[in-house]
Amino acid sequence: MLRRSLLVPALAACLLAAPLGCSDAGDSEQALTHAAELAIVPLDIWAQPLPDGYKLSAQHDGDELSTKIGADGEIRVPLKKGLTVLSLSADDHEDLEVTVRFDGVSDPEIDEDRSTPGHGRAFGHRTKGNERTHRLFLGLRHAWFSAEGRPARRGNQLDLYLSGEEAWKSVHAELGSATDEVLVSTWWWESDFELIRPEGFHTYMTEAERKANTILGVLESRPAQKRVMVGQLWGQDGVLSGLTVDDALTAHGDLAGDKFEFMGQANPTRGRFTFQIPDFEFGPRVLDQVGGASKFDLIEGAPVASTVPEKEVDLTQWPISVDTEHASYHQKFMVVDHEVAFVGGMNLRKVDWDTAEHKVFDSRRMNFGASVADREAVAAKEELPDNGPRKDYMVRIDGPAAQDVADVFHKRWTQAVE
Numbered sequence: 001m002l003r004r005s006l007l008v009p010a011l012a013a014c015l016l017a018a019p020l021g022c023s024d025a026g027d028s029e030q031a032l033t034h035a036a037e038l039a040i041v042p043l044d045i046w047a048q049p050l051p052d053g054y055k056l057s058a059q060h061d062g063d064e065l066s067t068k069i070g071a072d073g074e075i076r077v078p079l080k081k082g083l084t085v086l087s088l089s090a091d092d093h094e095d096l097e098v099t100v101r102f103d104g105v106s107d108p109e110i111d112e113d114r115s116t117p118g119h120g121r122a123f124g125h126r127t128k129g130n131e132r133t134h135r136l137f138l139g140l141r142h143a144w145f146s147a148e149g150r151p152a153r154r155g156n157q158l159d160l161y162l163s164g165e166e167a168w169k170s171v172h173a174e175l176g177s178a179t180d181e182v183l184v185s186t187w188w189w190e191s192d193f194e195l196i197r198p199e200g201f202h203t204y205m206t207e208a209e210r211k212a213n214t215i216l217g218v219l220e221s222r223p224a225q226k227r228v229m230v231g232q233l234w235g236q237d238g239v240l241s242g243l244t245v246d247d248a249l250t251a252h253g254d255l256a257g258d259k260f261e262f263m264g265q266a267n268p269t270r271g272r273f274t275f276q277i278p279d280f281e282f283g284p285r286v287l288d289q290v291g292g293a294s295k296f297d298l299i300e301g302a303p304v305a306s307t308v309p310e311k312e313v314d315l316t317q318w319p320i321s322v323d324t325e326h327a328s329y330h331q332k333f334m335v336v337d338h339e340v341a342f343v344g345g346m347n348l349r350k351v352d353w354d355t356a357e358h359k360v361f362d363s364r365r366m367n368f369g370a371s372v373a374d375r376e377a378v379a380a381k382e383e384l385p386d387n388g389p390r391k392d393y394m395v396r397i398d399g400p401a402a403q404d405v406a407d408v409f410h411k412r413w414t415q416a417v418e
Contacts (some may be wrong), residue, residue: 032131033130034079034107035133038078038100038135039136040056040136043138043139043290045142046139047286047289048152050090051092054093058077058087080102086100086136092152096119098110107125107299110136117302118147120138121301124297125297135296137293147280151404156398156400158398160395161393163392165356167396168196169196175195178336179224180225181224181335181336185331186229188244188348191214193215195214195218203376226260227261227262227263229262229416231331232244233326233328265412272314275311275313280304339398340402345392346392352390353365354387358389362385364385365388
């Protein structure tokens with residue numbers, strides 16, 4: 001058994017070094033022989049290198065085969081006639097067992113009936129001179145992430161916020177330094193939503209002072225390109241399309257050259273349909289992610305089937321028993337300067353701000369236009385605030401996964417434009 005304790009950073013970049021060169025016409029009359037070893041490239045289901053500590057073992061006729069690391073970072077095992085069983089495992093991934101069949105004459109191939117379904121595998125074959133070399137790309141399915149979705153990215157810093165106060169404080173700080181691009185998706189937008197509300201003197205802040213801390217005030221103060229996308233209700237540009245936005249935001253959508261774009265987007269999903277995630281092939285992911293893989297004759301393994309069961313959906317059954325567009329996009333997220341993303345359940349709406357204490361009497365939960373006297377009455381516990389306590393969450397993502405959040409935005413924006 002080979003226990004990998006170190007990731008080989010250059011695996012994807014150097015799969016094909018000099019020993020796997022192109023065919024030479026001068027050797028065409030020589031008998032073609034198969035290489036004595038099988039090269040194995042351990043990957044995840046998205047064709048990314050596996051994390052540190054993965055384990056690979058090989059057996060032939062019940063005997064353990066020796067394994068070694070090749071010059072390009074691949075794992076090499078002896079290629080023997082008959083059946084060779086390969087076992088691959090890694091933390092947070094499902095285990096994979098693959099049986100390779102080789103008759104000594106034809107190219108080795110995967111015995112699908114003896115291999116674990118649901119994982120990625122693709123065989124690459126290449127001829128150099130009179131030698132036929134073979135490379136097997138294996139892709140482990142992740143234990144938590146959908147194989148059909150975006151890759152499980154590594155190298156991210158995640159911070160979970162348990163209240164609107166701490167979440168919007170972090171958003172405010174990040175937006176305050178934005179210089180290139182800000183992407184915003186929300187289900188409900190209120191331009192006067194205050195991101196930060198200083199304890200102790202918020203009651204006595206002037207309207208101008210508080211406006212500078214609103215989502216619109218902060219965005220307008222930044223030189224970055226801004227794009228805001230808000231979900232629309234009951235169809236694209238229908239009778240309720242303006243319910244979730246306000247004039248201050250839509251005015252930016254009408255104004256050219258202000259680096260502030262607005263898009264309303266309805267969800268056209270309606271009627272009855274079958275929700276089903278299609279199978280996919282692992283080979284194209286290998287070709288896209290692994291440098292030099294295109295130089296092999298790639299033989300695709302069995303298609304990777306989704307583990308999500310199909311489901312019949314009937315949107316005419318609930319809530320109003322008619323076929324109409326009552327679906328909507330509920331995604332709430334921001335991406336700042338391509339590097340930081342915020343994803344959660346809170347809209348940019350007055351009801352979505354509260355502290356972790358969820359106090360009954362908190363004058364900072366008053367509407368933007370409330371008077372000082374009304375705020376003082378709440379602070380004195382004489383009146384209830386305009387908005388009650390609220391519990392919701394948000395995650396801050398620093399790292400490569402932020403680009404996946406941005407990708408969702410760009411695809412939805414393009415869809416809305418088209």
